[in-house]
Amino acid sequence: MxxxxxxxxxxxxxxxxxxxxxxxxxxxxxxxxxxxxxxxxxxxxxxxxxxxxxxxxxxxxxxxxxxxxxxxxxxxxxxxxxxxxxxxxxxxxxxxxxxxxxxxxxxxxxxxxxxxxxxxxxxxxxxxxxxxxxxxxxxxxxxxxxxxxxxxxxxxxxxxxxxxxxxSGGTQTPRRARRQEVARVAAAVPGASMVAMATAVDEALLGLGDGVNRVERKQYRAYQRLRNFACVCPPQRTKLLVYLKVDPKHVDLIPGFTRDVSGLGHHGTGDLEVQLRTARDVERAQDLFRASYAAA
Incomplete structure (x- = not known):
């Protein structure tokens, strides 16, 4: 190679x-x-x-x-x-x-x-x-x-x-347009801070490299190189769930933040569940995002 x-x-x-x-x-x-x-x-x-x-x-x-x-x-x-x-x-x-x-x-x-x-x-x-x-x-x-x-x-x-x-063959929404849409939703939807967080995660995952494709499914949004490296579920009222292709055995699991879901049913793919509730959680998850991207 x-x-x-x-x-x-x-x-x-x-x-x-x-x-x-x-x-x-x-x-x-x-x-x-x-x-x-x-x-x-x-x-x-x-x-x-x-x-x-x-x-x-x-x-x-x-x-x-x-x-x-x-x-x-x-x-x-x-x-x-x-x-x-x-x-x-x-x-x-x-x-x-x-x-x-x-x-x-x-x-x-x-x-x-x-x-x-x-x-x-x-x-x-x-x-x-x-x-x-x-x-x-x-x-x-x-x-x-x-x-x-x-x-x-x-x-x-x-x-x-x-x-x-x-x-990716799909059309990508420009970042500015996505931010404007988030602002509109945040003004009209209760708990829309989770929607804003989903947009921050979206930008973080797309920004990991040039070859990131985004695939929309009803139950989740997948971020893919040759294979999925992250799946983001629709925002809940108090948290956003992200599933990564990171071996949970190689991660120091933190209750309320990271969880081993290997063998457990969930939408999307990946054995490590990351629970995001605040902007600080998104920052803490960056190293895990990069590790999953590198392994894809």
Whole structure:
């Protein structure tokens, strides 16, 4: 991966583990499909999915992400200028065949998952040996949700994935407009200080990096790089709940502020619950926000 060097440490010194590309594209595809949920938080649906005689194509992989968004995955062994256009071609097909996709989800994951497919945010994930600056520019100019992911194998048993670019197809409300809306709501809604706090959290999470996408669901708002790193539930009268992808075992839990919810049902994803009641709580949570973002 670009700029990354990996070393094996031993008592006698260190030895660099040289990065390498796959021998064939199918090696990358097979590994990702076998471990898609662990690697990408995407549930695997189908491999080499045919798009019919009229369209005449085969989608490398189909999946459903943790927010219910349909995902198309395309793989290339090295650098291939056509991978993005190919993926967009299939994404257009997918949007015209929603019922077919939902039927596939029902067969693989059940009726509940099929009824909750989020069609407002279909995604394309391109996994390749590398991308050019023209690829990155093209993605940023596009109005679809696209992730460019660079892979490398290290030695015989290590796989590295690096997000090169990530853009959201959703429209982003300018910060000034969001603040004006918060002021309007605060003047009219009892307990609206929680709404203002939700906006402060929104700005803090979006400000963690360029590649943060926001996904709206009825039960929560997800903040995503390649995968979710934070989920924010609608404000309650006295608190705002945020769920983070941080291992609670590595956090000094504070009653009334942080809680281990692994194994407990809740909206969104993440095993660490953060309870925000004051502006000071938002400040205290910043390190946890950054840790979750770094792990996504």
């Amino acid at each position: 670009s700029g990354l060097k990996l070393f094996r440490t031993m008592k006698s010194g260190v030895t660099e583990v040289a990065p390498r590309l796959a021998e064939v594209e199918a090696d990358v595809q097979g590994l990702v499909e076998a471990h898609m949920e662990a690697l990408l938080d995407v549930r695997f649906l189908a491999s080499e999915y045919g798009t019919g005689p009229a369209h005449g194509g085969r989608i490398d992989s189909l999946g459903l992400d943790e927010n219910g968004s349909p995902v198309i995955l395309e793989y290339k062994r090295g650098v291939d200028a056509g991978v993005i256009n190919q993926g967009l071609f299939y994404l257009s097909w997918l949007m015209d065949h929603r019922a077919e996709f939902e039927h596939l989800v029902r067969d693989r994951l059940g009726a509940t998952a099929a009824s909750q497919v989020l069609w407002s945010g279909p995604r394309l994930i391109c996994i390749a040996g590398d991308f050019t600056r023209y690829d990155v520019h093209a993605v940023r100019e596009n109005r679809r949700s696209i992730d460019l992911v660079r892979y490398r194998f290290f030695g015989n048993d290590l796989l590295g994935l690096e997000t090169v670019a990530s853009v």
